[in-house]
Amino acid sequence: xxxxxxxxxxxxxxxxxxxxxxxxxxxxxxxxxxxxxxxxxxxxxxxxxxxxxxxxxxxxxxxxxxxxxxxxxxxxxxxxxxxxxxxxxxxxxxxxxxxxxxxxxxxxxxxxxxxxxxxxxxxxxxxxxxxxxxxxxxxxxxxxxxxxxxxxxxxxxxxxxxxxxxxxxxxxxxxxxxxxxxxxxxxxxxxxxxxxxxxxxxxxxxxxxxxxxx
Amino acid sequence: xxxxxxxxxxxxxxxxxxxxxxxxxxxxxxxxxxxxxxxxxxxxxxxxxxxxxxxxxxxxxxxxxxxxxxxxxxxxxxxxxxxxxxxxxxx
Numbered sequence: 254x255x256x257x258x259x260x261x262x263x264x265x266x267x268x269x270x271x272x273x274x275x276x277x278x279x280x281x282x283x284x285x286x287x288x289x290x291x292x293x294x295x296x297x298x299x300x301x302x303x304x305x306x307x308x309x310x311x312x313x314x315x316x317x318x319x320x321x322x323x324x325x326x327x328x329x330x331x332x333x334x335x336x337x338x339x340x341x342x343x344x345x346x347x348x349x350x351x352x353x354x355x356x357x358x359x360x361x362x363x364x365x366x367x368x369x370x371x372x373x374x375x376x377x378x379x380x381x382x383x384x385x386x387x388x389x390x391x392x393x394x395x396x397x398x399x400x401x402x403x404x405x406x407x408x409x410x411x412x413x414x415x416x417x418x419x420x421x422x423x424x425x426x427x428x429x430x431x432x433x434x435x436x437x438x439x440x441x442x443x444x445x446x447x448x449x450x451x452x453x454x455x456x457x458x459x460x461x462x463x464x465x466x467x
Numbered sequence: 468x469x470x471x472x473x474x475x476x477x478x479x480x481x482x483x484x485x486x487x488x489x490x491x492x493x494x495x496x497x498x499x500x501x502x503x504x505x506x507x508x509x510x511x512x513x514x515x516x517x518x519x520x521x522x523x524x525x526x527x528x529x530x531x532x533x534x535x536x537x538x539x540x541x542x543x544x545x546x547x548x549x550x551x552x553x554x555x556x557x558x
Contacts, residue, residue: 255547258547258550261550261553262550264553265550265553355543355547356483356539356543358547359479359483359542359543359546359547360480360483362546362547362549362550363472363476363479363480363546366476366546366549367471367472367476368471370471371471445552445553448552449549452548452549453473453545453546453549456545456546457473457475459541459545460475460478460538460541460542460545461475463537463538463541464475464478464515464517464538465515
């Protein structure tokens with residue numbers, strides 16, 4: 254049982270670690286895009302024609318949303334990453350030394366259960382924020398597409414501005430779709446851990462009986 | 468710290484660590500407990516015959532009993548069983 258569980262534990266640990274790193278990367282992208290939108294709104298000469306106040310307001314709200322989502326996303330990822338790092342180091346060191354004793358594996362499981370229990374709400378929020386982040390990029394991509402289509406009739410030819418807008422559209426939409434895909438994976442991971450916490454809670458009754466029996 | 472781990476998890480950590488004789492200070496250091504909660508946990512385990520307190524002159528040590536092995540085996544089975552089913556994905 255231990256060997257299979259060690260493999261399962263290692264696979265999950267690696268996947269979760271990568272998911273957290275990806276989340277931090279997407280967070281950084283959301284933060285950067287948000288800042289870029291705000292800066293481009295106020296930068297003189299960034300737009301070919303002066304922007305209407307409604308567009309300016311929409312851009313500022315979108316930019317601030319991106320910055321806020323990205324900031325929270327990175328902070329949450331960093332907190333979860335910090336907790337995982339120690340367990341991952343121990344796992345790597347011990348598995349390279351040969352078979353893992355049952356109590357060492359159980360110790361890692363206890364550490365993971367505690368880590369998840371402590372960060373349960375944060376991880377749940379992170380699944381929501383990563384979906385929000387994915388939607389942010391997707392909306393950005395669709396907005397680029399609409400902007401490009403609207404700019405086409407007034408464009409005299411395939412200028413740099415129009416090409417840039419049409420180039421940004423699939424890029425943003427692609428990042429959005431990938432982010433949502435990983436957010437759903439993250440959600441599945443969270444769901445599995447919620448179930449595990451529930452099972453651990455149910456097992457407490459058995460442990461209580463074992464401790465109190467004479 | 469204690470909020471992160473349940474009492475059952477802390478009992479398991481203490482019992483596994485005390486497979487060889489351990490002093491109070493080393494137990495609370497290893498299991499990340501303060502003196503007060505450490506006394507409570509150790510008092511409970513000694514009272515239930517999961518630990519024996521051995522005095523060697525000035526030095527007192529705690530050692531896990533045979534009953535402790537039953538608890539740690541049960542705990543190990545339950546917690547390793549949590550990984551029977553995973554999220555079934557790989558990144």
